[in-house]
Amino acid sequence: MEPKADWFPHGEREPRAVLQRIVPRIRKVVSAAENPSVNVIARRTRSPFKVLVSTVISARTKEDVTMEASRRLFARAKSARDIASMREREIADCIYPAGFYRSKAKTIRALARMILTDYGGNVPDRMEELLTLPGVGRKTANLVLTAGFGKPGICVDTHVHRISNRLGVVRTANPTETEFALRRILPRRYWIEINGLLVKFGRSVCTPLSPFCSTCTISDVCAQTGVTRMR
Numbered sequence: 001m002e003p004k005a006d007w008f009p010h011g012e013r014e015p016r017a018v019l020q021r022i023v024p025r026i027r028k029v030v031s032a033a034e035n036p037s038v039n040v041i042a043r044r045t046r047s048p049f050k051v052l053v054s055t056v057i058s059a060r061t062k063e064d065v066t067m068e069a070s071r072r073l074f075a076r077a078k079s080a081r082d083i084a085s086m087r088e089r090e091i092a093d094c095i096y097p098a099g100f101y102r103s104k105a106k107t108i109r110a111l112a113r114m115i116l117t118d119y120g121g122n123v124p125d126r127m128e129e130l131l132t133l134p135g136v137g138r139k140t141a142n143l144v145l146t147a148g149f150g151k152p153g154i155c156v157d158t159h160v161h162r163i164s165n166r167l168g169v170v171r172t173a174n175p176t177e178t179e180f181a182l183r184r185i186l187p188r189r190y191w192i193e194i195n196g197l198l199v200k201f202g203r204s205v206c207t208p209l210s211p212f213c214s215t216c217t218i219s220d221v222c223a224q225t226g227v228t229r230m231r
């Protein structure tokens with residue numbers, strides 16, 4: 001299949017209208033797919049602190065490894081106070097073999113200590129405060145807000161960034177630009193769920209290297225921007 005011409009910005013189709021049409025369809029497509037590990041942990045634990053820590057563990061780490069590493073660490077330590085009292089080495093042992101486990105252990109301990117000293121042991125629930133924590137950027141902060149607190153936010157990871165640009169609803173150079181573009185065009189009722197939906201869609205259909213465009217149920221509204229190989 002030949003990639004479609006550059007539709008951006010969708011001619012008469014407003015990006016907002018495109019998003020409104022595709023979200024329900026993506027929901028159906030991914031309904032049976034496994035949820036990302038951090039979302040599973042959020043639902044099981046209802047703990048913003050555990051969401052924050054498991055998000056740190058999940059970077060460049062497979063889902064099953066994130067789940068197991070988080071389970072081991074949370075079996076030892078249930079709160080910021082518990083983790084702050086652990087040695088880096090002990091945290092590293094718990095989260096091994098997560099990618100970069102030594103530097104993540106350092107970050108997790110620093111996070112816990114700052115939450116204890118500056119926020120009374122509770123993870124803050126405002127973006128500006130979350131961004132003061134060590135190792136926390138907008139992606140992590142948004143995931144803590146949405147999955148941890150159920151507050152509005154748009155967590156833009158590599159899947160959300162890639163798919164939004166392929167669809168042609170945004171034209172952005174990095175995830176931060178994508179987040180701010182989506183804040184303008186994505187109906188607020190989809191903010192919390194969009195990350196989980198596009199992560200699952202990006203793993204199963206709109207894959208990074210060679211997406212499954214020939215069977216994709218949203219191909220009629222997709223600009224396929226930048227797609228050079230497809231299945």
Ligand code: SF4
Binds near residue numbers: 206
């Ligand atoms: S799989 Fe292809 S048609 Fe579907 S969203 Fe991705 S780029 Fe668009």
